Amino acid sequence: MSLLSLSNISVRYGRLTAVRGVTFTLAEGEMLFITGPNGAGKSSLLRAIAGVTPPAGGRVDFADHDITGQAPEDIARLGLSMVPEGRDVFGSLTIEENLMVGTGMHAGSRGWRARAASELEAVYATFPILKDRRHAQAGLLSGGQQQMLVIGRALMTTPRLVAIDEPSLGLAPNITDQVYERLIALRAERKLTLLIVEQSSTRAMMAGGRMMLMRGGEIVLDGDARALGQSEAMQAAYFGYGDH
Amino acid sequence: MGGLMQVVFDALSLGSLYALGALGIALIFGVMRLVNFAHGDVIAFCVFALLWPSVDAVAIIFAGNLPWYLLIPFALAVGAGLSVLSEVVVFRRFRRANPATMMIASFALGFVIRYFLLMLFSSRPKSISLLPELSQPVEILGARLPLLQLITILVTITVLIGLTAFLRRTRFGLEMRAAAENFTMARMLGVRANRVIMGAFALSGALAAAIALILGSQTGTANIMMGASVMLMAFIATVIGGMGSLAGAVIAGFALGAIATVMQVILPPDARAFRDAFVYGAVILVLIFRPQGLLSARGTKERV
Ligand SMILES: Nc1ncnc2c1ncn2[C@@H]1O[C@H](COP(=O)(O)OP(=O)(O)O)[C@@H](O)[C@H]1O
Ligand SMILES: [Mg+2]
Numbered sequence: 001m002s003l004l005s006l007s008n009i010s011v012r013y014g015r016l017t018a019v020r021g022v023t024f025t026l027a028e029g030e031m032l033f034i035t036g037p038n039g040a041g042k043s044s045l046l047r048a049i050a051g052v053t054p055p056a057g058g059r060v061d062f063a064d065h066d067i068t069g070q071a072p073e074d075i076a077r078l079g080l081s082m083v084p085e086g087r088d089v090f091g092s093l094t095i096e097e098n099l100m101v102g103t104g105m106h107a108g109s110r111g112w113r114a115r116a117a118s119e120l121e122a123v124y125a126t127f128p129i130l131k132d133r134r135h136a137q138a139g140l141l142s143g144g145q146q147q148m149l150v151i152g153r154a155l156m157t158t159p160r161l162v163a164i165d166e167p168s169l170g171l172a173p174n175i176t177d178q179v180y181e182r183l184i185a186l187r188a189e190r191k192l193t194l195l196i197v198e199q200s201s202t203r204a205m206m207a208g209g210r211m212m213l214m215r216g217g218e219i220v221l222d223g224d225a226r227a228l229g230q231s232e233a234m235q236a237a238y239f240g241y242g243d244h
Numbered sequence: 245m246g247g248l249m250q251v252v253f254d255a256l257s258l259g260s261l262y263a264l265g266a267l268g269i270a271l272i273f274g275v276m277r278l279v280n281f282a283h284g285d286v287i288a289f290c291v292f293a294l295l296w297p298s299v300d301a302v303a304i305i306f307a308g309n310l311p312w313y314l315l316i317p318f319a320l321a322v323g324a325g326l327s328v329l330s331e332v333v334v335f336r337r338f339r340r341a342n343p344a345t346m347m348i349a350s351f352a353l354g355f356v357i358r359y360f361l362l363m364l365f366s367s368r369p370k371s372i373s374l375l376p377e378l379s380q381p382v383e384i385l386g387a388r389l390p391l392l393q394l395i396t397i398l399v400t401i402t403v404l405i406g407l408t409a410f411l412r413r414t415r416f417g418l419e420m421r422a423a424a425e426n427f428t429m430a431r432m433l434g435v436r437a438n439r440v441i442m443g444a445f446a447l448s449g450a451l452a453a454a455i456a457l458i459l460g461s462q463t464g465t466a467n468i469m470m471g472a473s474v475m476l477m478a479f480i481a482t483v484i485g486g487m488g489s490l491a492g493a494v495i496a497g498f499a500l501g502a503i504a505t506v507m508q509v510i511l512p513p514d515a516r517a518f519r520d521a522f523v524y525g526a527v528i529l530v531l532i533f534r535p536q537g538l539l540s541a542r543g544t545k546e547r548v
Contacts, residue, residue, distance in 0.1 A: 052432065071431065071437065072431040073431045073432075073434050073436050073437060076432055076433060076434040077434050081433075088426055088429040090421070090426060091425065092425055093418075093421060093425070097418055098422075100418060101419065101422045101435065102433035104415055104418075104419055104433075104434060107415060154433075157433060
């Protein structure tokens with residue numbers, strides 16, 4: 001049973017087509033990396049899934065709902081949590097306030113405050129640095145801490161699928177290691193489905209799972225991350241050898 | 245001493261009006277990147293909502309005769325209601341439009357409200373007596389001032405404390421602050437765009453009504469243009485304060501009130517008529533040295 005399914009999704013900005021006819025399904029619990037060079041359309045694809053840039057064509061289904069063209073808040077409320085490129089912490093809010101924003105979607109349901117509080121403790125257990133600085137303004141955190149904050153903030157919504165756009169962007173390699181270590185542990189603990197966008201295939205090969213390569217708005221390869229990463233087809237496709 | 249305190253109270257009460265107005269504008273700008281130029285007309289509308297439609301010079305008071313504990317909630321509800329209505333009927337359609345388009349829509353809405361009032365009440369100012377018990381003088385720290393002036397200051401302080409508590413302590417306040425900083429991100433966390441925006445409009449409209457009550461009691465007249473000068477100063481205050489920064493808007497509002505009052509005192513009598521020109525001059529100086537405003541607003545991210 002697939003959790004997320006895209007069929008023939010395209011994204012346009014005026015006359016520019018950033019994503020053309022992308023089709024794939026993602027099963028519950030799967031970890032999928034979408035890699036590809038700058039400008040391939042990876043972020044546009046994620047934004048289309050999250051409802052931020054409604055797709056120009058095609059259809060997205062998530063958890064048995066047709067979410068094509070739905071509002072971002074409604075998609076989030078179904079359990080699809082998006083961590084956009086560049087992290088987007090609420091810089092003037094404290095760390096704890098940042099974490100609490102997403103718990104509002106459960107407000108009013110029975111026992112939601114208690115659940116939010118225990119969720120908060122779980123996130124703090126995963127990222128102790130956030131607990132130490134819980135009352136600090138989020139804008140003052142380092143890049144790595146901000147990345148942990150936005151992942152924690154996404155978890156606070158108790159999502160089924162987390163989509164993360166370039167978690168390694170601007171981070172030192174050892175900090176990226178830490179972020180990935182937590183992500184992979186979280187996936188096991190919570191049976192999370194992960195959709196991770198990265199420019200390079202390095203992380204995908206380290207983490208394993210499934211990998212797709214995107215170029216010029218299209219998915220050009222799809223397969224096992226480790227096998228694909230070492231293949232010459234990957235190299236050729238990434239850099240576009242033989243395209244011209 | 246008494247003379248100095250008089251100036252201080254004048255500055256505070258004038259600054260209060262500007263601060264309340266600036267807050268109303270900044271609240272909406274924060275979540276929508278909309279400069280709502282209809283705000284001044286909402287203020288006027290709230291005053292006229294207390295009168296029966298008529299074109300006579302002496303107003304026929306309708307809700308204005310209610311005791312204060314009914315009058316105030318009534319006015320606040322009218323302001324909040326009109327403001328929310330303007331969002332649902334007008335601004336919602338422009339949410340994806342660029343800020344200039346939205347601003348023009350707000351001008352248009354302002355005209356509609358103004359001409360609606362003109363139709364019912366004519367352009368002739370009307371004398372009204374609103375909350376007359378507030379015009380009696382009180383003596384405080386050696387200064388004699390109308391009770392209303394004191395109440396204006398106290399109301400403003402109460403509103404500021406209440407609004408701060410609301411924004412800091414409630415879930416809705418948290419969502420509003422998050423949305424003001426990055427609307428799209430807030431939505432991706434499940435924050436409902438329409439609710440937050442309607443909440444901002446309701447608060448802004450209630451603030452407009454508070455100004456309407458103060459202005460109406462202070463001047464004893466109802467005039468369809470009565471919101472305009474407060475709106476202008478409030479707009480300037482939000483610009484100086486850093487668009488979208490609530491604290492900046494309030495501080496700048498009080499600062500403008502102080503500058504205007506002090507100018508009134510120190511300028512030679514012949515130059516007093518040009519007081520506002522001097523105020524604008526001071527504003528230009530501020531913007532030359534801090535073009536981003538006193539407290540610059542956080543990231544001006546896309547809102548939808
Ligand atoms: N908001 C936008 N408006 C116009 N063009 C955009 C916008 N966002 C992205 N693009 C264009 O769409 C293409 C794909 O961009 P993007 O999705 O950001 O790729 P990636 O994330 O793979 O680097 C690029 O050509 C980019 O310039
Ligand atoms: Mg990108």
